[in-house]
Amino acid sequence: MSLMPVATALDRLLASAAEHPPTAVIKVPLAGALGCVLAEPVVAVADVPPWDNSAMDGYALASSDLPAAMAGGLPVSQRITAGMAPLPLQPGTCARIFTGAPLPAGADAVQMQENVVQQGEVAQLQAPVVPGQNVRRRGQDIVAGAQVIAAGVRLRPQELGVIASVGLAEVSVRQPLRVAVVSTGDELVEPGTALAPGQIYNSNRFTLIGLLKSMGQTVLDAGILPDDLDATHARLRELSAEADVIITSGGVSVGEADCLGQALRGGGSVDLWKLAIKPGKPFTLATYAGTPVLGLPGNPAATLVTFLLLVRPYLLTRLGAMDTAAPQFELPTAFAWAEAGTRDEYLRARLEQGAVQLAGNQSSGVLSSASQATGLVCVPAGETFAAGDLVRYLPFSGLLR
Template sequence: MNDCEPSRGSSTTPLTKPLSVEEASAQLLAAARTIEGSELLPTSDCLGRVLAEPVISGTDLPGWDNSAMDGYALRAADLQASDGWLPVSQRIAAGQCGTPLTPGTAARIFTGAPVPEGADTVVVQEVCEQDGDRVRVNAEITAGANIRHRGEELEAGSQVLEAGTRLAPQHLGLAAGVGAEQLRVYRRLRVAVLASGDELVMPGEPLGPGQIYNSNRFLFRALLQALGCEVIDLGIVKDEREATVAALSTAAEQADLVLASGGVSVGEEDHVRPAVEQLGSLDLWRVAMKPGKPVAFGHIGQTPFIGSPGNPVSLFVTFCLFARPFIERMQGVQDAKLPIPLWLPSGFALSKPVKRRDYQRARLEIDAAGQTRVQRFHSSSSAALSSLTWANGLVVIPPDATIAIADPVAFLPFAELVPGHQSL
């Protein structure tokens, strides 16, 4: 289906005043409900999942006083009382436990090894001179240096990860580091997707007159899979009211959330929006933004529904701004919200103001002076799918504004918008 510019035919449906992006986002997030159901999984299998209950440390971290460096463990007072040389009385590697330190001696020690009882300082090996079984320190030392003390990072019984955390590699490392063999995570969110449009055909099939390949199906699936969702793909729905009602009804019965592309504008061939109203309620429609003005949110029975325009860039932008945080809130991520933009100097000029807030594809480039600048794609067409591979973010153009070279502009990196996208 096409985006709202132009829509398919005409409609007598009354139009409401479009909401701002912030108003629409707040309305969706207020309506999002965390799914019920969780499962206990091995920690190694929890990448990308969302914690359903907090992780409590089963141990002090570190579990004992240990050396932060390779070097020599000693009593600072013994060094001050000697001629600079101390006999080496033992050798302690990581995974070994030494004996109490004999007064007036030093212990050869390695990173992570337990500091022997009686030692209060570790001197790094780079400032030490070893001669047989004795060592001399050739620099001033600080008493207590280079020792990581038991529990200085975390104490046993403390909360180390809170419920609602989407588990990245560093979270799994920390969970394992405090002894968590298994983690309780929310079950996968089931999301049904469908695309509306008689013009759509699948890649590999011959294109007929007026037909296009269904890129939205692949875009939807990939975005959802990157968020860890279970995708229920209902394919292409014909531009018929009965077929649309039947597909949406089936989707709502099978899924926790229904997403549709196309059919949400006001044309005679746009059947998704009226079908949702027939099956349930439409709570939000139209946002003061470009691309993606006809964003729809409602419920099919008790199942939430989000409808995006059919042009692929419109789908992508509205998914990132609205569907992504809504999905994250349903998955149990409590801090799901619109991202905070980076303010960077513009590398382009805009003399003709836009009528509504415009999310244009952009990327960061380094100019001849070594200055980071925001450059925008040469076309603002919501059908230009290639712009999404050229860009590494979106530049936000406010309504009624002109922009000169080097003016600060709001830039939203894809790393903050697209699940699994590489950082800049």
């Protein structure tokens, strides 16, 4: 069986995700919307800013009064701070004004205080101004009726600030997916339990739950699935009734002890299996009782890499997100790669002084190197590179959210 290229697998995953309607629309308070996918466009109901205001601490005046302001000065007729409603500017006067305060009617410019000398109640300008100088115009940022943010945007802190600026206290977003997480294997035990011979601690459970929570999804923690075919069928039936997606780790191959793989092939359908990726070759997309099952490899680094590259964009597509691509950059490498592989390889790497360096052991069973890393370097199948060459770098800062 030939291995499927990663790009082909991703296309098929996203096409499969698109066959499912996006989740329901819910209203959430703006303070709780971080990371959510916007379900409806945000339209401004008012101009931002709602009135002309000063960009500086200084003096507001009509530019037609500039000659008098430069010669003998102008009387200061009022003092305007942010939050005040100013009076119209009296002709032939100026107003002491502070940053963010509304510009009084009749004024069209602000001279910064550093260019003004005030003696008593008279201000004399030391430099000229032109109409509009140091003035933030009404609607300069956002005009009423304009679409501020499109549906499908995943909300970051800056989007929350923009939405708040147009006065909205809640937004319509896509309901988080219910994602069941199940680990497989009789060798697994939970941390805090003494290890018996042949046992290991279940790290994948914590990695996957952490990844899903960082995306804001609802996690159904299904624990550890024993190596028993009947029990596997029973658990898959149970989870299929509760979850939108099931994510598993381990047991998806065709070996005698791979009960999950047997159950998916015997009671469900396998849509793709075995990818040209390292680590993560056994990644599987299947369906069981109508519910998608994303089968991740059991090796901890492979679990992490396949989630970031394949599961994350799948889930975002299910949520109706319009941008699911992983951020990536071309950066110079501080190490060489001399042996071309037959699969796209994703190396745990760290960014140091503008170049990427390998981060620890690259075995698929070693997770500590991911903790030392700041991202992944992609080495396409059949390629090598020398130190100093440009490589494709995917930072964790963009993938782990």
